[in-house]
Amino acid sequence: MRTVFSIVNQKGGVGKTTTAINLATALSISGKSCLVIDLDPQGNASTGFSITSEQRTPGSYEVLMQKCNILDVIRPTEVSGLGLIPSRVELSSVEQELIKFQDREFLLKKAIDSLPDRYDSVIIDCPPGLGFLTTNALVASDKVLIPLQCEFFALEGLSQILRVIKKVKLELNSNLNLDGILLTMYDPRNKLSFQVEEDVREVMGSIVYKTIIPRNIKISESPSHGKPVLLYDHKCIGSEAYVNLAAEVLKRGSFGGLAKSKR
Ligand SMILES: Nc1ncnc2c1ncn2[C@@H]1O[C@H](COP(=O)(O)OP(=O)(O)O)[C@@H](O)[C@H]1O
Protein backbone atom coordinates (compact mmCIF):
# COMPACT_ATOMS: atom_id res chain seq x y z
CA MET A 1 0.00 0.00 0.00
CA ARG A 2 1.39 3.35 -1.03
CA THR A 3 1.13 6.52 1.06
CA VAL A 4 1.02 9.91 -0.61
CA PHE A 5 2.14 12.94 1.42
CA SER A 6 1.72 16.61 0.59
CA ILE A 7 4.05 19.12 2.20
CA VAL A 8 1.89 22.22 2.50
CA ASN A 9 2.11 25.79 3.76
CA GLN A 10 0.91 28.84 1.87
CA LYS A 11 3.95 30.78 3.09
CA GLY A 12 7.24 30.54 1.25
CA GLY A 13 10.53 29.92 3.02
CA VAL A 14 9.17 27.80 5.88
CA GLY A 15 11.01 24.58 4.99
CA LYS A 16 8.60 22.74 2.67
CA THR A 17 11.15 21.86 0.01
CA THR A 18 13.87 21.07 2.54
CA THR A 19 11.45 18.72 4.30
CA ALA A 20 10.27 17.07 1.06
CA ILE A 21 13.86 16.37 -0.02
CA ASN A 22 15.19 15.20 3.32
CA LEU A 23 12.18 13.26 4.58
CA ALA A 24 12.14 11.40 1.25
CA THR A 25 15.88 10.72 1.56
CA ALA A 26 15.57 9.49 5.14
CA LEU A 27 12.61 7.25 4.23
CA SER A 28 14.51 5.82 1.23
CA ILE A 29 17.56 5.10 3.39
CA SER A 30 15.29 3.31 5.87
CA GLY A 31 14.10 1.06 3.07
CA LYS A 32 10.91 2.83 1.97
CA SER A 33 11.25 3.69 -1.71
CA CYS A 34 10.06 7.21 -2.44
CA LEU A 35 9.00 9.37 -5.33
CA VAL A 36 9.30 13.14 -4.89
CA ILE A 37 7.06 15.26 -7.09
CA ASP A 38 8.22 18.84 -7.48
CA LEU A 39 4.97 20.79 -7.81
CA ASP A 40 6.47 24.24 -7.34
CA PRO A 41 7.13 26.21 -10.56
CA GLN A 42 10.30 27.52 -8.87
CA GLY A 43 11.72 24.00 -9.07
CA ASN A 44 13.71 24.15 -5.84
CA ALA A 45 13.31 20.43 -5.14
CA SER A 46 14.65 19.74 -8.63
CA THR A 47 17.67 21.97 -7.90
CA GLY A 48 18.11 20.22 -4.56
CA PHE A 49 18.60 16.95 -6.45
CA SER A 50 20.95 18.64 -8.96
CA ILE A 51 18.55 18.52 -11.91
CA THR A 52 19.61 21.37 -14.21
CA SER A 53 17.03 23.58 -15.97
CA GLU A 54 17.75 21.78 -19.28
CA GLN A 55 16.88 18.46 -17.65
CA ARG A 56 13.45 19.53 -16.33
CA THR A 57 11.42 18.69 -19.42
CA PRO A 58 9.36 16.56 -19.33
CA GLY A 59 8.24 16.91 -15.72
CA SER A 60 5.23 17.64 -13.52
CA TYR A 61 3.93 20.18 -16.08
CA GLU A 62 3.67 17.49 -18.78
CA VAL A 63 2.01 15.09 -16.31
CA LEU A 64 -0.70 17.62 -15.38
CA MET A 65 -1.21 18.58 -19.02
CA GLN A 66 -1.54 14.86 -19.81
CA LYS A 67 1.21 15.13 -22.40
CA CYS A 68 3.33 12.40 -20.79
CA ASN A 69 2.85 9.23 -18.81
CA ILE A 70 4.03 9.71 -15.21
CA LEU A 71 6.45 6.78 -15.54
CA ASP A 72 8.26 8.51 -18.39
CA VAL A 73 9.12 11.65 -16.41
CA ILE A 74 10.72 10.08 -13.31
CA ARG A 75 14.44 10.80 -12.90
CA PRO A 76 16.72 8.67 -10.78
CA THR A 77 18.59 10.49 -8.00
CA GLU A 78 21.81 9.90 -6.12
CA VAL A 79 19.73 8.29 -3.37
CA SER A 80 18.99 4.63 -4.00
CA GLY A 81 15.25 3.98 -4.24
CA LEU A 82 14.41 7.67 -4.63
CA GLY A 83 12.94 9.03 -7.86
CA LEU A 84 12.10 12.63 -8.73
CA ILE A 85 9.63 14.33 -11.05
CA PRO A 86 11.10 17.76 -11.78
CA SER A 87 9.21 20.99 -12.39
CA ARG A 88 9.78 24.15 -14.35
CA VAL A 89 8.34 27.64 -14.50
CA GLU A 90 5.65 26.74 -17.09
CA LEU A 91 3.84 24.92 -14.28
CA SER A 92 2.60 28.30 -13.04
CA SER A 93 0.32 28.68 -16.09
CA VAL A 94 -1.19 25.23 -15.90
CA GLU A 95 -4.34 26.43 -14.11
CA GLN A 96 -5.17 28.85 -16.94
CA GLU A 97 -4.37 26.24 -19.57
CA LEU A 98 -6.74 23.74 -17.95
CA ILE A 99 -9.49 26.22 -17.11
CA LYS A 100 -12.09 24.48 -19.29
CA PHE A 101 -11.02 20.97 -18.33
CA GLN A 102 -13.50 19.07 -16.20
CA ASP A 103 -12.09 17.21 -13.20
CA ARG A 104 -8.94 19.26 -13.37
CA GLU A 105 -8.42 18.91 -9.62
CA PHE A 106 -8.00 15.15 -10.14
CA LEU A 107 -5.24 15.18 -12.75
CA LEU A 108 -2.35 14.52 -10.37
CA LYS A 109 -4.32 11.86 -8.50
CA LYS A 110 -5.07 10.01 -11.73
CA ALA A 111 -1.38 10.04 -12.65
CA ILE A 112 -0.24 8.85 -9.19
CA ASP A 113 -2.90 6.13 -9.12
CA SER A 114 -1.43 4.73 -12.33
CA LEU A 115 2.03 4.26 -10.74
CA PRO A 116 3.18 0.68 -10.23
CA ASP A 117 3.76 -0.66 -6.69
CA ARG A 118 7.48 0.15 -6.87
CA TYR A 119 7.11 3.21 -4.61
CA ASP A 120 6.10 2.88 -0.95
CA SER A 121 5.55 6.60 -0.71
CA VAL A 122 5.09 9.70 -2.82
CA ILE A 123 6.04 13.10 -1.40
CA ILE A 124 4.64 16.17 -3.12
CA ASP A 125 6.54 19.42 -2.62
CA CYS A 126 3.81 22.05 -2.92
CA PRO A 127 4.28 25.66 -4.02
CA PRO A 128 3.53 28.50 -1.61
CA GLY A 129 -0.19 29.30 -1.78
CA LEU A 130 -3.33 27.20 -1.53
CA GLY A 131 -4.48 27.40 -5.15
CA PHE A 132 -4.90 24.97 -8.01
CA LEU A 133 -1.58 23.12 -7.70
CA THR A 134 -1.90 22.60 -3.95
CA THR A 135 -5.50 21.43 -4.42
CA ASN A 136 -4.31 18.86 -6.98
CA ALA A 137 -1.74 17.68 -4.44
CA LEU A 138 -4.30 17.44 -1.62
CA VAL A 139 -6.76 15.52 -3.79
CA ALA A 140 -3.99 13.02 -4.58
CA SER A 141 -2.81 12.65 -0.95
CA ASP A 142 -3.48 10.48 2.08
CA LYS A 143 -1.51 12.66 4.48
CA VAL A 144 -0.55 16.30 4.90
CA LEU A 145 2.56 17.51 6.66
CA ILE A 146 2.65 21.21 7.54
CA PRO A 147 6.05 22.78 8.27
CA LEU A 148 5.91 25.83 10.55
CA GLN A 149 8.93 28.07 10.85
CA CYS A 150 9.80 28.92 14.47
CA GLU A 151 9.24 32.65 14.16
CA PHE A 152 6.80 35.21 15.51
CA PHE A 153 4.02 34.68 12.95
CA ALA A 154 4.31 30.87 12.93
CA LEU A 155 0.65 30.17 13.74
CA GLU A 156 -0.67 32.88 11.47
CA GLY A 157 -2.29 31.30 8.45
CA LEU A 158 -2.45 27.84 9.99
CA SER A 159 -6.22 27.97 10.46
CA GLN A 160 -6.58 28.79 6.77
CA ILE A 161 -4.56 25.70 5.76
CA LEU A 162 -6.62 23.56 8.13
CA ARG A 163 -9.83 24.94 6.60
CA VAL A 164 -8.63 24.09 3.09
CA ILE A 165 -7.70 20.54 4.17
CA LYS A 166 -11.15 20.11 5.73
CA LYS A 167 -12.88 21.39 2.60
CA VAL A 168 -10.89 19.12 0.28
CA LYS A 169 -11.59 16.16 2.59
CA LEU A 170 -15.30 16.93 2.58
CA GLU A 171 -15.71 17.64 -1.11
CA LEU A 172 -12.95 15.93 -3.07
CA ASN A 173 -10.93 13.37 -1.07
CA SER A 174 -12.38 11.73 2.03
CA ASN A 175 -9.08 9.84 2.45
CA LEU A 176 -7.15 12.98 3.37
CA ASN A 177 -5.77 13.44 6.91
CA LEU A 178 -3.29 15.72 8.62
CA ASP A 179 -0.26 13.61 9.58
CA GLY A 180 1.47 16.31 11.57
CA ILE A 181 2.82 19.79 12.09
CA LEU A 182 6.58 20.15 11.92
CA LEU A 183 8.51 22.90 13.67
CA THR A 184 11.40 24.01 11.47
CA MET A 185 14.44 26.30 11.74
CA TYR A 186 14.44 26.04 15.51
CA ASP A 187 17.25 28.07 17.08
CA PRO A 188 17.92 27.02 20.70
CA ARG A 189 19.87 30.24 21.34
CA ASN A 190 16.82 32.27 20.50
CA LYS A 191 14.18 32.53 23.22
CA LEU A 192 11.55 33.17 20.56
CA SER A 193 12.00 29.65 19.13
CA PHE A 194 11.25 28.18 22.53
CA GLN A 195 8.17 30.39 22.96
CA VAL A 196 6.88 29.50 19.50
CA GLU A 197 7.29 25.80 20.29
CA GLU A 198 5.38 26.22 23.56
CA ASP A 199 2.56 28.12 21.84
CA VAL A 200 2.23 25.71 18.92
CA ARG A 201 2.22 22.65 21.19
CA GLU A 202 -0.34 24.26 23.48
CA VAL A 203 -2.68 25.18 20.65
CA MET A 204 -2.22 22.13 18.41
CA GLY A 205 -1.38 19.37 20.93
CA SER A 206 -0.09 15.97 19.90
CA ILE A 207 -0.50 16.54 16.16
CA VAL A 208 2.81 18.46 16.42
CA TYR A 209 5.69 16.06 15.77
CA LYS A 210 8.03 15.54 18.71
CA THR A 211 10.90 15.92 16.26
CA ILE A 212 11.99 19.51 15.71
CA ILE A 213 14.16 20.57 12.79
CA PRO A 214 16.92 22.86 14.07
CA ARG A 215 18.30 25.79 12.14
CA ASN A 216 21.45 24.23 10.73
CA ILE A 217 24.04 25.63 8.34
CA LYS A 218 24.58 22.25 6.64
CA ILE A 219 20.87 22.12 5.74
CA SER A 220 21.10 25.52 4.07
CA GLU A 221 24.37 24.67 2.27
CA SER A 222 23.32 21.31 0.87
CA PRO A 223 20.99 22.52 -1.98
CA SER A 224 23.83 24.50 -3.55
CA HIS A 225 25.71 21.19 -3.79
CA GLY A 226 22.64 19.53 -5.33
CA LYS A 227 22.43 17.05 -2.47
CA PRO A 228 20.04 16.21 0.35
CA VAL A 229 21.69 17.11 3.67
CA LEU A 230 21.87 13.40 4.52
CA LEU A 231 24.31 12.89 1.63
CA TYR A 232 26.09 16.21 2.16
CA ASP A 233 26.89 15.60 5.84
CA HIS A 234 25.13 12.62 7.36
CA LYS A 235 26.42 13.38 10.86
CA CYS A 236 25.18 16.96 11.25
CA ILE A 237 22.26 17.79 13.54
CA GLY A 238 20.06 18.59 10.55
CA SER A 239 20.52 15.08 9.12
CA GLU A 240 19.88 13.55 12.51
CA ALA A 241 16.63 15.51 12.82
CA TYR A 242 15.33 14.33 9.44
CA VAL A 243 16.19 10.72 10.29
CA ASN A 244 14.19 11.16 13.51
CA LEU A 245 11.31 12.70 11.59
CA ALA A 246 11.19 9.75 9.18
CA ALA A 247 11.10 7.36 12.15
CA GLU A 248 8.31 9.36 13.75
CA VAL A 249 6.29 9.47 10.52
CA LEU A 250 6.67 5.68 10.23
CA LYS A 251 5.72 5.23 13.87
CA ARG A 252 2.57 7.32 13.44
CA GLY A 253 1.36 4.48 11.28
CA SER A 254 1.36 6.61 8.18
CA PHE A 255 2.20 3.52 6.16
CA GLY A 256 -0.91 1.56 7.05
CA GLY A 257 0.93 -0.68 9.54
CA LEU A 258 3.40 -1.85 6.89
CA ALA A 259 6.19 0.00 8.66
CA LYS A 260 6.10 -2.26 11.69
CA SER A 261 6.26 -5.47 9.73
CA LYS A 262 9.21 -4.32 7.62
CA ARG A 263 11.35 -2.84 10.41
N1 LIG B 1 16.51 23.84 9.21
C1 LIG B 1 17.08 24.73 8.41
N2 LIG B 1 18.22 25.34 8.76
C2 LIG B 1 18.79 26.27 7.94
N3 LIG B 1 18.29 26.65 6.77
C3 LIG B 1 17.14 26.09 6.38
C4 LIG B 1 16.47 25.10 7.15
N4 LIG B 1 15.35 24.71 6.49
C5 LIG B 1 15.32 25.42 5.35
N5 LIG B 1 16.39 26.24 5.27
C6 LIG B 1 16.69 27.19 4.19
O1 LIG B 1 15.66 28.18 4.19
C7 LIG B 1 15.28 28.49 2.86
C8 LIG B 1 13.80 28.18 2.66
O2 LIG B 1 13.58 26.78 2.84
P1 LIG B 1 12.68 25.96 1.81
O3 LIG B 1 12.71 24.54 2.25
O4 LIG B 1 13.09 26.24 0.41
O5 LIG B 1 11.26 26.60 2.11
P2 LIG B 1 9.91 26.56 1.25
O6 LIG B 1 9.96 25.37 0.35
O7 LIG B 1 8.81 26.50 2.27
O8 LIG B 1 9.86 27.85 0.48
C9 LIG B 1 16.18 27.68 1.95
O9 LIG B 1 17.26 28.48 1.56
C10 LIG B 1 16.65 26.53 2.82
O10 LIG B 1 17.91 26.05 2.44
Ligand SMILES: [Mg+2]
Ligand atom coordinates in the same frame (compact mmCIF):
# COMPACT_ATOMS: atom_id res chain seq x y z
MG1 LIG C 1 9.74 25.28 -1.76
